[in-house]
Amino acid sequence: MIRKTGIQDFTKPGGQVAELEPADWMKLPAPYDQMDKPLKKLTEDQRKRMDATLDGVVAIGILPPSMPEEEKAFVDRFLAGVEKLFDAKDNWTFLQPLYHSLEYCVKCQICSDACPAYVASGRQDIYRPTMRPELLRRIISTYVKKEHPLLRKFKASNIELNAQALIRLAELAYRCTLCRRCAQVCLLGCDNALISREIRKIFSQQMGIAPKEVHEKGSVQQIKVGSSTGMTPPALADILEFTEEEIAEKTGKKIKIPVDKKGSDILLLHNAGEFLAWPENLEAFAILFDAAGIDWTLSSELVGYDAVNYGVWYDDVQFARVALRHAQAAKNLGVKRISLGECGHAHKAMIVVADRVLTGELNIPRESALPLMEKIVMSGRIKLDPGRNNFPVTLHDPCNMVRLMGIVEPQRRILRKIAPQFREMTPHGVENYCCGGGSGFAIIQSNNFPDWRSSVSGRMKLKQTLDAFADAPSADVKKYVCAPCSNCKGQYRELFNTYGVWEKSGIFYGGLVELIVNAMADLKQPFIQWEWH
Amino acid sequence: MPQIELAGKTYEVDEDGFLQELDKWSEEFAEAYAHVEEIDGKLTEEHWMVINYLRNYYQQFGIAPMIRKICKDLKIDMKKLYELFPTGPAKGACKLAGLSKPTGCV
Structure with missing residues (x-):
């Protein structure tokens, strides 16, 4: 049973604001309706080290301050961060949409039902897209604008702030995947996901608080050793050698993957996950570009070979550091343009947001690889046999490419041409549902956060994926979810492993370029290898 | 920092049980830890x-190798890898081998 919760519950000491129980969650189709388990509970010992009083789940793991003076310093640091958010010198990048979203919201709640985490949780109040902004709004009214108590009473905008409420707010900022489906349905254009991200920014930039996978083992590690995966240039060289061998074995083609080729048309930026976890994506790009005669290269410069830029989820400073390194790698090679491979957040980071950071010679043209793939497929330069993809295929729309950037049709025109059993999910395109792993969630692997991701934030995606294949539910019919984004693939892998989707339903996931290469008529064997499910 | 006690010795681990001081690894550590990773x-x-x-790969390159490469070089398939390490290569096998937890989009 879901208990109604409100802002007042955030400041109460002890207990949990919300309890998550499987009986409340949105129903999945059979046989997945019998599989829900309660989320793993933190041990007593862990609860001493990490606050889990929001919903029993831990994304960050904050140790609450114990002494009154520490608590005061904690709250004061946060409030100083809020003030910076509204100072044009400190926040010239996002001040305007932040101000608009906070001031214009009329609390109509139309966005709540657009949020997959809110609906899938069984409509837990704390996951309403309006909850975080309302907390921030009250903090601003009471402590930053210091509005008169009577006015606050009239506006119901008062809050008695304590460290406990702020720690819960920090965790809550990591229960939103920044998919921006709420912003899309808002009649006034308020972007509550942007507010989630700005709250994360206060915690990171002002207080040094962020999930370690995103910051310490993420952007910090990327800047230090070259990749958030820890992949150094020698490791990259070893992986590329292996990849070339694989290509030769699978296709009989001897393809040299170009690295640091000066003056190329394109610097291709891949998410490092493709190198380590999904090398078939890397191989397929090399095979396709080789066949199409594209003049391209990878970079072996530190950071230049890992497209990720986690700062886009939580920290402007880390964001700018990585974006500059990416642009510098392209400039050093003298390429004409940068093309982003199948990674959604890197699209947002490099193509959209970096436009506010890169100037002069560093403002190199940047584009998505999806329209380029469409051009290759439609050019007729490569012989494609759709019969090779004659299995049910559906398409997942990565939020950053599709809803944010409007890259909707290129991938569909490709699939209509090469996948005879292509069918859409409902809803799809710019109205898609997030995979549930967005904004760094797919890489946050500690404590019970993966449980929450599979059970709550990814639930809607699992349901709509299963629904898209409802006409062929048997595991004997091999089916393919085309998810052209590393992060989304990571989330699909986890969802499918957790629920045994390959065993029960025969659904596999992979990228877009793999399907194109799988249709290439001159390959002696199928490119897609289902055994890697 | 959490600790675990195995075969009479105490080790510092992260919240998910990955060894923090990599030079403390020993064969006894792996042997004593196996049951935690569901190995009978x-x-x-x-x-x-x-x-x-x-x-060996970690010492040379500082990261865990690709699963594809493990399978190819050792001539085993994914199924076998999961039979050996039921909690998976990235969790169970890396943990027992004393590698740091894989990070980033992998």
Whole structure:
């Protein structure tokens, strides 16, 4: 049973604001309706080290301050961060949409039902897209604008702030995947996901608080050793050698993957996950570009070979550091343009947001690889046999490419041409549902956060994926979810492993370029290898 | 920092049980830790083949190798890898081999 919760519950000491129980969650189709388990509970010992009083789940793991003076310093640091958010010198990048979203919201709640985490949780109040902004709004009214108590009473905008409420707010900022489906349905254009991200920014930039996978083992590690995966240039060289061998074995083609080729048309930026976890994506790009005669290269410069830029989820400073390194790698090679491979957040980071950071010679043209793939497929330069993809295929729309950037049709025109059993999910395109792993969630692997991701934030995606294949539910019919984004693939892998989707339903996931290469008529064997499910 | 006690020794680990001081690794550590990763009985020659491969690669390149590469070089398939390490290569096998937890979009 879901208990109604409100802002007042955030400041109460002890207990949990919300309890998550499987009986409340949105129903999945059979046989997945019998599989829900309660989320793993933190041990007593862990609860001493990490606050889990929001919903029993831990994304960050904050140790609450114990002494009154520490608590005061904690709250004061946060409030100083809020003030910076509204100072044009400190926040010239996002001040305007932040101000608009906070001031214009009329609390109509139309966005709540657009949020997959809110609906899938069984409509837990704390996951309403309006909850975080309302907390921030009250903090601003009471402590930053210091509005008169009577006015606050009239506006119901008062809050008695304590460290406990702020720690819960920090965790809550990591229960939103920044998919921006709420912003899309808002009649006034308020972007509550942007507010989630700005709250994360206060915690990171002002207080040094962020999930370690995103910051310490993420952007910090990327800047230090070259990749958030820890992949150094020698490791990259070893992986590329292996990849070339694989290509030769699978296709009989001897393809040299170009690295640091000066003056190329394109610097291709891949998410490092493709190198380590999904090398078939890397191989397929090399095979396709080789066949199409594209003049391209990878970079072996530190950071230049890992497209990720986690700062886009939580920290402007880390964001700018990585974006500059990416642009510098392209400039050093003298390429004409940068093309982003199948990674959604890197699209947002490099193509959209970096436009506010890169100037002069560093403002190199940047584009998505999806329209380029469409051009290759439609050019007729490569012989494609759709019969090779004659299995049910559906398409997942990565939020950053599709809803944010409007890259909707290129991938569909490709699939209509090469996948005879292509069918859409409902809803799809710019109205898609997030995979549930967005904004760094797919890489946050500690404590019970993966449980929450599979059970709550990814639930809607699992349901709509299963629904898209409802006409062929048997595991004997091999089916393919085309998810052209590393992060989304990571989330699909986890969802499918957790629920045994390959065993029960025969659904596999992979990228877009793999399907194109799988249709290439001159390959002696199928490119897609289902055994890697 | 959480700690675990195995075969009379105390080790610092992260919240998910990955060894924090990599030089503290020993064969006894792996052997004593196996049951936590759902492995019944003693580690077999095949387990050690995977563990040693992971350690060698990690010492050379500072990361865990690609699963594809493990399978190819050791001539085993994914199914076998999961039979040996039921909690998976990235969790169970890396943990027993004393590697840091894989990070980033992998």
